[in-house]
Amino acid sequence: MTTWILKGAAVLALLASQAAAQTTLRVATDSGPEGSPSGNAIARWAEMIEEGSDGDLEVRVFYQNQLGGQLEVFDLFVAGEVDLMLSWPSTSYDRRIGVLNAPYMVTSWEEALAAYQPGGWVNATLNDVFADLGITYFGAWPEGFAGVATRDRYALDIASAEGLNVRTPPFFPIPQTLQAMGYQTAAIDWSEVFTSIQTGVVDGDAGNVIYWDYEYFGEILDYYVRTKHIFVTGNLVANTGTMESLSDEHQALIRDAAVTIMEAQFVEARAEDERNVQIAIEGGMEYFEPSIEELRPMIEAVRAEVWPLMEADIGSEIVGQMRANAN
16 A cells, blocks of 8 residues: 555656646737637647647647737737737837838848848848847748729829829838828728728728738729738747747747748748639739839839838838848
8 A cells, every 4th residue: 555655646746747847838819810820820839839849838829819909919928928929019119110011121922031031131130129129039920912902993103093092001101102102091990991992082902912902892992903012921929038938949949830830821821812813803803913123113212202211210220221132
């Protein structure tokens, strides 16, 4: 009996030590419910971390709105209550985060991957920005290049954009970017876009990949022009304090898993975007994708007018990096 008691005590002690050794991490996204592309991404990230750590790391997953709104979740993240995020962060913490909205910073998928992956110039720039907030940046989670969707008429150059009034997200410098491209703009909340187009308050929507414009406004919009003025992307990030509390091995595991998620999304998002283009065309939307040479006058106008405006927010050093790497 004594032997069995001793053995039982040993098992309990072992289980207790194993439980104590296990670290629980929290991963969240501020945009995407369970089953959505972004929701699936954080679930996969959690799975890769748990499997790679042989159970030493447990990862709890929280989807959009499960921990609060966008700003609330980011507050928890900065405070260390959330450890990992797929985030579309607000500039309320640091105006330099606005570099994510910088127009014509990259103009092709290949250029974007080279810039946003570890070792790329955008990756290094964003790491510097986020570091001051106690955040480690791993890489982009792209959705694709934005365009302008309109009804009745469309624009392929600055001159033909005159008189077209388009909705833009209310984030600097997106309205200024569209104005430099020749459009009139109105900053309108997403929930009011359909009614605004339907009633003629605006002629269309600017700032989204084609999926959103066709899925939500396809019945009232006729054209989509892929202007590529913004590369729309989320961000795979970690709380730096959390990272530093982990072993080097576990830090590398989290980082490598994030990079794997990023690289997979560059492939999947591009393919998904191409599928959505075909769906929109089959649904009756006319699609245009001007070449970079055709877009060049818009690109040069935006860089000349908008990039100097950004220096006050994101700093001359970052804008200098943008100029140095511009194609």
